[in-house]
Amino acid sequence: MTVFRLAGDASHALAWAVLLLILCCSRSAAGLSLRTQELLLLVYAWRYQDLAWNFLSLYNWCTKLAYLSLAVCVVSACHCVPALRRTRNYSTDLRPLSTLLLLVLPSLLLGYATSMDRTSPFENLWASSLYLEAVAAVPQLVLIVREGSSRSAVSHYIFLLALYRAFYLGNWAQRYRREPYYWQPQAWTSGAVQTLLYVPFFIVY
Incomplete structure (x- = not known):
């Protein structure tokens, strides 16, 4: 456990807390992409299947x-709470079919192609979750591009997510220096791509 890992996890958790605060206080989902939230939920569902048997540590x-539960809460609220449904950006958000064809299916194919064990559904989905997380912010x-602006409250949430990914890059670099057998090219590649996609958010912020 490195200081970068702890800082990254703290930024990640704070991002979800800020998002829930935005939704609860403003009762508006304006400026928030529901497709991105659904993709993040899918990432956690694929990656955390081992919750039932993997008890590496309580932390x-x-x-x-916590991440899986928070993602379920956010997506459910955006779909079920009338005030949030009315303020969703239907015309500027990506369509479900476009999201499936352009982001989800390529992630599944890349995950299968680079999986450590192609006979294991868990390994295939775990690898796919890395690639899907990399493009979930698309x-x-x-x-933001279609609307020409970013709601300030949502920008804080996005900034914290970008910060989480930046801290994890530091975590991987530190582990690579300290652990002789640490080798995760899939995570490094997808993390680098995700960080590059967050650069426009940093500029806007």
Whole structure:
């Protein structure tokens, strides 16, 4: 456990807390891409299947459960709470079919192609979740470009997510220096791509 990992997890958790605060206080989903939230939920569902049997540490298990639960809450609220449904950006958000064809299916194919064990559904989905997380912010970026602006409250949430990814790059670099057998090219590649996609958010912020 490195200081970068702890800082990254803290930024990640704070991002979800800020998002829930935005939705609860403003009762508006304006400026927020529901497609991005659905993709993040799919990422966690694919990656955290091992919640039922993998108890590496209490911290690790609770963190996984918290991210998955928070994502379920946000997506459910955007779909079910009338005030949030009315303020969703239907015209500027990516369509479900476009999201499936352009982001989800390529992630599944890349995950299968680079999986450590192609006979294991868990390994295939775990690898796919890395690539899907890398592009999950694309619908949010598209929404900002189409609308020509970013809601300030949503920008804080996006900034914290970008910060989380930046801290994880530091975590990987530190682990690579300290651990002789640490080798995760899939995570490094997808993380680098995700960080590059967040650069426009940093500029806007």
